[in-house]
Amino acid sequence: xxxxGGLISAHAVGLASDMAIMSMLALSAYLMLLVGRVSFxxxxxxxxxxxxxxxxxxxxxxxxALALAGGAACGALCSWLLALPTLxxxxxxxxxxxxxxxxxxxxxxxxWHWQRPGPDGPVGPAGIEGFRDIRWLLENDVSPGEYxxxxxxxxxxxxxxxxxxxxxxLGVGLRMIGQDDMLAAAQGIACDRLRLLTAAMAGGLAGxxxxxxxxxxxxxxxxxxxxxxxxxxxxxxxxxxxxxxxGPLLGVMxxxxxxxxxxxxxxxxxxxxxxxxxLFLRWRPRGLLDETLVHHLSHTFHTRxxxxxxx
Amino acid sequence: MKMKSAIRRPFATGLMVTxxxxxxxxAQAHSPASGSGKPQxxxxxxxxxxxxxxxxxxxxxxxxxxxLDGAQLMLGAMMPSMPMAxxxxxxxxxxxxxxxxxxxxxxxxxxxxxxxxVDISGPLREKVSRNLLVHECKGNDRxxxxxxxxxxxxxxxxxxxxxx
Numbered sequence: 001x002x003x004x005g006g007l008i009s010a011h012a013v014g015l016a017s018d019m020a021i022m023s024m025l026a027l028s029a030y031l032m033l034l035v036g037r038v039s040f041x042x043x044x045x046x047x048x049x050x051x052x053x054x055x056x057x058x059x060x061x062x063x064x065a066l067a068l069a070g071g072a073a074c075g076a077l078c079s080w081l082l083a084l085p086t087l088x089x090x091x092x093x094x095x096x097x098x099x100x101x102x103x104x105x106x107x108x109x110x111x112w113h114w115q116r117p118g119p120d121g122p123v124g125p126a127g128i129e130g131f132r133d134i135r136w137l138l139e140n141d142v143s144p145g146e147y148x149x150x151x152x153x154x155x156x157x158x159x160x161x162x163x164x165x166x167x168x169x170l171g172v173g174l175r176m177i178g179q180d181d182m183l184a185a186a187q188g189i190a191c192d193r194l195r196l197l198t199a200a201m202a203g204g205l206a207g208x209x210x211x212x213x214x215x216x217x218x219x220x221x222x223x224x225x226x227x228x229x230x231x232x233x234x235x236x237x238x239x240x241x242x243x244x245x246x247g248p249l250l251g252v253m254x255x256x257x258x259x260x261x262x263x264x265x266x267x268x269x270x271x272x273x274x275x276x277x278x279l280f281l282r283w284r285p286r287g288l289l290d291e292t293l294v295h296h297l298s299h300t301f302h303t304r305x306x307x308x309x310x311x
Numbered sequence: 312m313k314m315k316s317a318i319r320r321p322f323a324t325g326l327m328v329t330x331x332x333x334x335x336x337x338a339q340a341h342s343p344a345s346g347s348g349k350p351q352x353x354x355x356x357x358x359x360x361x362x363x364x365x366x367x368x369x370x371x372x373x374x375x376x377x378x379l380d381g382a383q384l385m386l387g388a389m390m391p392s393m394p395m396a397x398x399x400x401x402x403x404x405x406x407x408x409x410x411x412x413x414x415x416x417x418x419x420x421x422x423x424x425x426x427x428x429v430d431i432s433g434p435l436r437e438k439v440s441r442n443l444l445v446h447e448c449k450g451n452d453r454x455x456x457x458x459x460x461x462x463x464x465x466x467x468x469x470x471x472x473x474x475x
Contacts, residue, residue: 010385011400018395120349138436213394217428218438224394232396256396267420 013144017216019256020151024209025229026236026248027158031202033237035195036090036178040230041082041098042206044105045075047225049207050214051109051125054134057215058123059116064136068154068211075207076200078105083199087192102227110222130221134214144216151212158205162245174198175291235277241287243294250288348374352429352439356456358419359448365417365456369404369429378411382433386415388425391442401430422447424459 025046032039053071056062062070086097115122118133125131137147165171173194176184181191214220232255233248240251254276259269280287351374356367367386371379387401399420404413419425422445431437442459 014387014398014401018398022395138438141436217394217440219440221391223391226392228393229396232393260396260398 010144013148015256015260017144017148017151019252020148020155021209021213021216022233022236022256023155023249023252024158024205024212025233026240026252027162027245028202028206028209029230029233030237030242030245030248031162031174031198031205033234033242034174034178035198036181037195037199038091038095038234039098039202040095040227040234041100041102041105042202042233043225043227043230044102045079045203045206046210046213046229047109047220047222048078048105049075049210050220050225051112051131051210052207053211054131054214054220055114055124057136058118058131058134064140064215067136067215068208071211071214072204072208075210076204079203079206080196080200082203083196087195099227099230102225102230106222106225109225128222130219130223131214132219134218134220136215138218147216151216154208154212158208159245159249166245170194235273238285238287239277239280241289241293243286243289243291247287247289348435350374350379350431350435350437351376352431352437354427354429354439354441354443356427356443356445357453358445358456359451359453362418362420363422363445363448365419365425365427365445366453367404367415367417367427368407369413369415371411371413371431373435379431379434380406380411382413382431382435384413384415385428385430385432386417387428387430388417388419389428391424391426401428404429419445425456 025042028042028045029039032042049071052074053067056070057064057067082098082101086094089097109125110128112125113127115124115126117123120133123133136142137144173184173189176187176189177191177194185191236251236255237248238251239254240249241247255269255273259265259273265272284290351372353370354367356365358365365388369384369386371382371384373379384404385401386404388399389395390397397420399417402415402417404415406412407414417427424442424444426440426442429437429439429441431439443456444459445456446454448454
């Protein structure tokens with residue numbers, strides 16, 4: 001019985017860790033969607049962040065916090081650099097540009113060899129063979145449960161920051177840009193500057209998620225940062241809703257927590273998930289937790305909605 | 312013109328900072344001390360039936376080459392092209408009776424490349440992953456899952472056969 005309990009808990013810990021890390025990527029796609037940008041390249045920043053965190057941890061013996069910060073900084077910088085030349089693009093053109101960058105980054109990681117001798121052989125990125133031996137958790141005897149605790153802590157901190165941001169003028173400005181950038185500009189909002197800032201924040205979030213992923217799995221390889229990862233991140237944000245930062249988490253919970261974990265539709269899960277996204281795009285384009293529902297919920301529970309009139 | 316220069320300047324600055332950062336990191340990289348005592352793990356799997364099912368045998372040896380008994384092994388699998396979103400429930404591996412040997416059966420959802428993870432705990436901790444290509448088996452046949460090669464995951468994809 002206790003064996004079964006242990007097995008379930010190992011599965012639950014793994015699933016919860018996956019959901020928390022995937023939520024970071026979904027939140028990153030959500031941020032881009034807020035400013036009206038559909039990005040299919042967030043997986044690239046996730047991958048670059050994972051490699052950067054891995055390099056810092058394995059090759060420079062950096063502490064985990066510093067390695068994760070490095071991953072986030074790398075994701076933020078790369079995303080900001082991509083946002084500069086794509087600032088004038090929108091819609092399909094922007095989506096294709098980000099997809100192309102995602103593939104460019106993945107293929108570039110496949111060609112990146114930078115290895116140093118380690119205690120049990122060479123360590124570091126080895127092209128398409130990937131980057132193995134990111135052993136921080138094993139060397140520091142951190143259990144999967146403890147690492148899940150850390151991951152959840154980071155996710156809660158990120159959520160708290162995003163919820164705070166949505167109540168500030170900055171958050172309102174981001175939504176205005178997403179709805180109508182010309183109108184937002186006419187209201188005196190610096191659209192370009194806010195879009196660059198959002199891209200950097202989204203890239204940083206994806207990079208942070210990548211760093212957490214690299215240390216959880218102990219290995220990464222370019223194949224992991226496939227466009228499907230980015231497509232799922234956008235799908236989770238669209239499914240869960242764009243009305244609040246909890247929306248993408250709801251999307252992740254619906255797919256990974258309900259459809260995948262329950263094994264309700266073995267072999268058909270991806271078809272059902274894709275169908276759900278298509279249905280939502282038709283009938284509820286801003287997702288389950290859209291702005292209207294969030295406003296109604298806030299009104300019902302007497303909390304201040306980010307969409308209510310402000311002084 | 313003004314906007315163009317406003318974009319170019321931060322772009323150039325950002326690029327310079329990136330290059331400078333990478334150069335500094337490259338210069339500071341060092342080699343870790345030797346002798347961590349990592350165990351040797353050998354994984355062999357065969358697939359059969361609907362699902363398909365995957366029977367895996369794991370041989371674990373300590374760094375010095377002696378078989379590792381009394382360890383707890385969990386075997387799990389995920390599709391590398393869909394990390395986190397396509398995983399299967401991990402199974403506990405049972406000792407076969409042979410020194411340092413354990414076995415477990417995984418129920419996969421489809422054919423293709425799967426990254427099989429071996430999570431070792433107990434006397435020591437280790438995590439190993441191998442990319443295996445699970446083929447279709449006719450009738451009651453049992454087919455060996457072979458190490459995946461680049462290209463096994465489809466066009467323009469890079470997979471590896473041997474990961475740690």
